[in-house]
Amino acid sequence: MIRKVESEEYIDAMLAAMRAGTEKICAFYEHRIGLVCTDPRLMLMPWDDHLVHRGDGVFETIKFVDGKMYQLDPHMRRIKRSAEAIYLEPPCRWDELPGIIMQVAAASGVETGLVRVLLGRGCGGFGIDASECPVPSLYIVVYKYEPKPESWYEKGLTAFQTSIPAKQPYLATIKSIDYLPNVLMRREAAEKGFDIPLCFDKMGFLAEGATVSACIVDGKGTILVPQFTNALAGTSLVRALQLIADEAEIDYRAISEGDILLAKEVIVCGTSIDAAGIVRYNKKPVHDVRPGPISRRMRQLLREDLQKNGTPIK
Numbered sequence: 519m520i521r522k523v524e525s526e527e528y529i530d531a532m533l534a535a536m537r538a539g540t541e542k543i544c545a546f547y548e549h550r551i552g553l554v555c556t557d558p559r560l561m562l563m564p565w566d567d568h569l570v571h572r573g574d575g576v577f578e579t580i581k582f583v584d585g586k587m588y589q590l591d592p593h594m595r596r597i598k599r600s601a602e603a604i605y606l607e608p609p610c611r612w613d614e615l616p617g618i619i620m621q622v623a624a625a626s627g628v629e630t631g632l633v634r635v636l637l638g639r640g641c642g643g644f645g646i647d648a649s650e651c652p653v654p655s656l657y658i659v660v661y662k663y664e665p666k667p668e669s670w671y672e673k674g675l676t677a678f679q680t681s682i683p684a685k686q687p688y689l690a691t692i693k694s695i696d697y698l699p700n701v702l703m704r705r706e707a708a709e710k711g712f713d714i715p716l717c718f719d720k721m722g723f724l725a726e727g728a729t730v731s732a733c734i735v736d737g738k739g740t741i742l743v744p745q746f747t748n749a750l751a752g753t754s755l756v757r758a759l760q761l762i763a764d765e766a767e768i769d770y771r772a773i774s775e776g777d778i779l780l781a782k783e784v785i786v787c788g789t790s791i792d793a794a795g796i797v798r799y800n801k802k803p804v805h806d807v808r809p810g811p812i813s814r815r816m817r818q819l820l821r822e823d824l825q826k827n828g829t830p831i832k
Contacts, residue, residue: 533559542662544626547618549609549656550641554625567655569638572646573696575655576600580633581663581789582623586828587633590616592753600692601637608637609654619658623831626660632790634659636695666791671817674797674809677727677784679775680706680715684725684748693750703728714786714796719748724773727786731755733773735783735812740767742777754820755787761819766812783810793817 523531543558555561569575578593594616601607608615615635623633635658640651680703684690703715707728716732717725724744726732731752733743743759759768778784782805784796793816795809 532562544628544631544660544662545622546657546659547622549618550653554622556625556627561659563657564641564655566643567638567641568646568648568651569636569640569655569695571644572639573694573698574604574606574648575636575638575695576604576606576693577637577695578635578693579789580619580635581631581824582633582831583630583663583824583828585629585831586824587620587623587831588824588828589753589757590619590829592757593635596693596751596753597635597637600694603688603692604694605648606637606639607654609640609656615656618656620829620831622658623660628660628662630663630665631660632663634661638695663790666794671794671809671814674795674807675713675786676711676798676801677714677716677786677796678707678710678712678800680717682706682715682717684717684719687719687748690725690749691746691751700728716799718775721772722774723748724775724778725749726752727788730786730788730791732784732786733759734778734781734785735766735810736777737780737782738767739782739812740769741812742773742781743768743770744773745770752787754789754792757823758787758793758816758820761823762812762816765815778804781805783812785810785813785816787816792820 540558545554545556546561547554563570576597578597580593581588598612619633638655639648640653640655643650682699682703685699707715714727716727719725726749733741735741778799784799784804785793787793793813795813797804797807
């Protein structure tokens with residue numbers, strides 16, 4: 519028989535309940551409460567937030583290393599684009615959001631970490647109508663970031679064509695909370711023994727990975743990049759292309775599986791990994807089965823850029 523209890527007993531039981539992953543949480547903030555907390559047992563969301571039960575929201579993940587936040591402005595521009603695409607405004611002014619993020623990062627007490635920013639429709643009911651939610655929600659959490667070892671990059675990664683199709687274009691270009699296709703891609707990769715799943719659109723052209731952007735280097739040394747009509751414009755890939763533009767030719771075009779099989783390099787970029795080379799695709803070797811010079815150079819440029827242009831956390 520499930521007992522009915524008063525709030526004090528319920529809160530005690532809730533705080534004592536087992537919860538995985540709490541050791542990674544450094545600090546968090548909810549705009550509705552307006553405070554930063556470091557006790558992960560209290561990191562809870564209202565059940566009736568449409569972000570929770572409808573996936574009605576957008577998010578960003580931002581990295582900071584050695585006390586420097588990387589690409590804060592590009593992440594803010596992208597979350598604003600994503601929010602506007604679903605008719606969502608934050609509960610604060612847009613120009614206030616970066617400052618709030620920096621304050622939560624500073625309160626975390628760590629020099630290196632990841633920041634997850636969640637902007638949701640807000641609390642108000644269990645329906646689907648956005649009018650239930652009078653005030654949007656904003657959650658920010660700082661959690662531990664453990665960079666991959668150098669051996670991980672030197673070995674290179676394996677990739678395959680996942681059975682999960684790319685999202686419809688109007689959804690693919692929004693960084694929404696609804697990551698179910700991405701979750702299924704990652705699950706399939708684990709089941710089949712690959713590191714990276716790559717999805718393709720209905721025309722058979724490369725879109726993206728579960729949490730990374732992808733590009734290739736053709737036989738002439740040109741970096742070929744999907745046009746971001748069927749995939750999210752990854753901040754790491756976009757910045758890497760800006761940094762390497764004076765050193766290599768870049769062409770935005772549709773990329774087929776045949777192009778991948780003939781490529782000199784296949785590269786994936788993401789916030790947590792910067793840039794890494796794919797050495798096998800669908801169990802077939804990519805060029806000489808070693809990470810290539812473009813992937814290594816992209817990673818070097820991104821790391822140098824963080825130290826040079828990262829925003830100091832005060």
